[in-house]
Amino acid sequence: MxxxxxxxxxxxxxxxxxxxxxxxxITGTEVNVSCGAMLD
Known part of the structure; x- marks a missing residue:
């Protein structure tokens, strides 16, 4: 985090x-912009 x-x-x-x-x-991906607060 x-x-x-x-x-x-x-x-x-x-x-x-x-x-x-x-x-x-870039195709078919998710981008996590939670600063590490939520794990993928």
Whole structure:
């Protein structure tokens, strides 16, 4: 755990990355943005 909580900006950064062309090879995966608070 990172001893912090994810902010809306953190989640937004991940969403923007997943929606971008840089993530074009990522398929069928889950992204955990809980700062380690929740295990996959």
């Amino acid at each position: 990172l001893n912090r909580t994810a902010t809306l900006a953190d989640v937004g950064d991940v969403a923007a990355f997943v929606a971008s062309d840089r993530a074009r090879t």
